[in-house]
Amino acid sequence: MRRLPTWLLLGPGTLWLGAFFVVPMLLVLAASFLQRGVYGGVEPGFTLEHYRRFLDPLYVRVLWRTALWAGGATVACLLLGYPVAWVIARSRRYRQLLLLLVVLPFWTSFLVRTFAMIFLLRDTGLVNSLLLRAGLVREPLTLLYTPFAVLLGLVYGFLPFMVLPIYASLEKLDGALLEAAEGLGARPAARFFTVILPLSLPGVIAGSLLVFVPALGSFVTSDLLGGAKQVMIGNLVQNQFTTARNWPFGSAASLVVMALVLVAVGLALRLRDRGAAQGLAP
Amino acid sequence: MPIVEFIQVSKRFGPLRAVDDVSFEIRRGEFFSLLGPSGCGKTTTLRLLAGFEEPEPGGEIRVAGISMHGKPPYERQLGMVFQSYALFPHLSVERNVAYGLERRHLPRAVIAGRVARALELVRLPAAEFAARRPTQLSGGQRQRVALARALVLEPEILLLDEPLGAIDLKLRKAMQLELKQLNRALGITFVYVTHDQDEALSMSDRIAVMDQGRLVQLGTPAEIYERPRTPFVAGFIGESNLLDAGEGRRVAVRPERIELRDPGDPAAGLCGLPGTVDEVIYLGERMRILVLVAGGTRASATLQNEGQLARPLRWSRGDPVLLCWRPEDARTLEDA
Numbered sequence: 318m319r320r321l322p323t324w325l326l327l328g329p330g331t332l333w334l335g336a337f338f339v340v341p342m343l344l345v346l347a348a349s350f351l352q353r354g355v356y357g358g359v360e361p362g363f364t365l366e367h368y369r370r371f372l373d374p375l376y377v378r379v380l381w382r383t384a385l386w387a388g389g390a391t392v393a394c395l396l397l398g399y400p401v402a403w404v405i406a407r408s409r410r411y412r413q414l415l416l417l418l419v420v421l422p423f424w425t426s427f428l429v430r431t432f433a434m435i436f437l438l439r440d441t442g443l444v445n446s447l448l449l450r451a452g453l454v455r456e457p458l459t460l461l462y463t464p465f466a467v468l469l470g471l472v473y474g475f476l477p478f479m480v481l482p483i484y485a486s487l488e489k490l491d492g493a494l495l496e497a498a499e500g501l502g503a504r505p506a507a508r509f510f511t512v513i514l515p516l517s518l519p520g521v522i523a524g525s526l527l528v529f530v531p532a533l534g535s536f537v538t539s540d541l542l543g544g545a546k547q548v549m550i551g552n553l554v555q556n557q558f559t560t561a562r563n564w565p566f567g568s569a570a571s572l573v574v575m576a577l578v579l580v581a582v583g584l585a586l587r588l589r590d591r592g593a594a595q596g597l598a599p
Numbered sequence: 600m601p602i603v604e605f606i607q608v609s610k611r612f613g614p615l616r617a618v619d620d621v622s623f624e625i626r627r628g629e630f631f632s633l634l635g636p637s638g639c640g641k642t643t644t645l646r647l648l649a650g651f652e653e654p655e656p657g658g659e660i661r662v663a664g665i666s667m668h669g670k671p672p673y674e675r676q677l678g679m680v681f682q683s684y685a686l687f688p689h690l691s692v693e694r695n696v697a698y699g700l701e702r703r704h705l706p707r708a709v710i711a712g713r714v715a716r717a718l719e720l721v722r723l724p725a726a727e728f729a730a731r732r733p734t735q736l737s738g739g740q741r742q743r744v745a746l747a748r749a750l751v752l753e754p755e756i757l758l759l760d761e762p763l764g765a766i767d768l769k770l771r772k773a774m775q776l777e778l779k780q781l782n783r784a785l786g787i788t789f790v791y792v793t794h795d796q797d798e799a800l801s802m803s804d805r806i807a808v809m810d811q812g813r814l815v816q817l818g819t820p821a822e823i824y825e826r827p828r829t830p831f832v833a834g835f836i837g838e839s840n841l842l843d844a845g846e847g848r849r850v851a852v853r854p855e856r857i858e859l860r861d862p863g864d865p866a867a868g869l870c871g872l873p874g875t876v877d878e879v880i881y882l883g884e885r886m887r888i889l890v891l892v893a894g895g896t897r898a899s900a901t902l903q904n905e906g907q908l909a910r911p912l913r914w915s916r917g918d919p920v921l922l923c924w925r926p927e928d929a930r931t932l933e934d935a
Binding site (some may be wrong): 500 | 681683686782
């Protein structure tokens with residue numbers, strides 16, 4: 318087989334990313350330092366005002382809420398997804414079927430699935446009518462338009478992104494290592510913390526990033542399930558570019574999200590390297 | 600009291616009888632080998648002893664007189680060396696060896712001392728190897744780490760599952776001797792699984808030969824080699840000629856026990872079987888002569904090579920010859 322030259326392999330992707338990622342990013346970066354145009358758009362004149370606005374308690378709260386929810390969704394996905402990944406990795410007969418079930422939600426649009434959550438959670442929804450009928454509650458519980466609903470939506474939406482990378486690293490785990498640990502006196506909990514978890518750490522870190530990063534920038538979930546009150550920074554960005562017509566502030570907000578993401582990725586990479594260098598503590 | 604007792608132990612995997620009604624005893628301090636072809640049940644037998652498999656109801660395994668029923672591996676206090684070594688890839692050599700001691704929550708200083716002694720025992724200088732990762736070691740060095748990791752716990756019994764299978768021939772010979780010496784020096788009972796008959800013969804105090812889940816013969820290397828009880832054992836351990844001894848009896852005779860004579864020169868007290876030389880093979884220290892006997896059987900005889908240039912062999916291809924052996928060198932076999 319003839320080998321294609323490297324430039325031909327890299328070229329199209331590089332052009333695509335250059336035109337549709339790097340250039341827009343630079344435009345956003347520039348816009349965040351410029352004056353706001355009256356009917357949207359930007360006007361010349363350098364300013365740091367849009368970044369200064371983030372010190373306002375209102376926006377600090379939005380940032381804090383966003384980080385908290387994205388972090389909470391990540392932790393919840395980890396706790397729910399790890400055991401699932403373990404079962405799939407250990408199962409021989411049903412592995413393909415289980416993997417299919419994990420990715421099955423992707424066959425439906427994210428928007429449709431989020432709307433479906435509304436029908437489940439609203440006062441007259443499935444959950445409340447079952448609870449009422451069972452006599453467990455007298456009044457319908459307020460589930461929709463709460464932080465709980467947003468967290469539920471985020472976890473539901475991003476769970477497969479946690480399961481799949483953890484599954485990939487658990488699947489490679491040599492069963493003889495677990496037997497060796499067992500023979501050396503390690504009880505189940507010790508086997509988990511000294512062998513299974515350290516060796517699946519790359520999967521845990523990858524999965525956490527794949528959940529945390531999109532959760533941090535998400536706006537559909539908080540919009541539909543949190544109501545207008547529970548604003549995440551993604552909603553803020555969206556509002557600035559649409560209704561508020563403040564492009565520079567929207568640009569600054571999206572760059573703040575990006576800074577948060579970079580911090581998270583940096584931390585994750587350091588954790589991974591440290592894990593690789595010395596293993597986890599016993 | 601024997602240190603290990605297997606009493607009518609069986610293990611089935613679906614329809615397969617991996618271990619089929621096996622009973623034997625292992626004596627304290629001996630080098631005991633489980634020998635057989637792949638799929639004979641030897642590894643399952645070892646895993647039953649280690650506790651990774653549970654025997655079928657009715658069978659019992661005892662260690663030092665105590666039933667192991669329901670005891671998980673982490674409570675059995677046995678050392679185990681795996682065929683793949685199973686070293687923890689995320690831990691240094693030192694932490695690998697320390698693993699079992701850490702699980703017992705011993706003080707750090709005690710752990711460090713015992714790890715250093717264990718590495719010394721398997722001749723891996725701690726200064727050079729302690730900080731390395733398993734990936735930075737050769738196969739032989741990994742094997743030593745696996746050994747140190749098991750020995751550091753000072754188990755009464757060390758289980759070894761084809762530990763030398765992945766090591767090249769020359770190193771394997773050296774490791775065989777080292778294992779034998781460790782067994783003798785430490786007084787630990789070794790239970791050794793192998794499919795390599797030379798290995799089993801050269802290292803073991805006693806050998807259990809397994810075939811299709813059953814224990815077919817148990818004895819010293821000399822007993823197994825010189826008095827095989829079944830055609831399987833005779834064929835699997837070394838080479839054997841299955842010869843017709845008349846009256847429907849079949850006997851097994853080792854090639855080196857066969858003497859070749861000219862026809863019409865029968866020696867007193869020897870059994871004889873006429874044949875024709877089919878092939879003469881030069882092996883260096885020995886000569887192998889293949890002889891076609893009546894009924895189409897091909898027998899093999901090995902003779903000392905006395906120097907083909909100075910004292911060439913009397914027979915060549917096509918010569919008639921008489922196969923002779925002493926009655927005590929012929930084993931009448933039970934049918935398997």
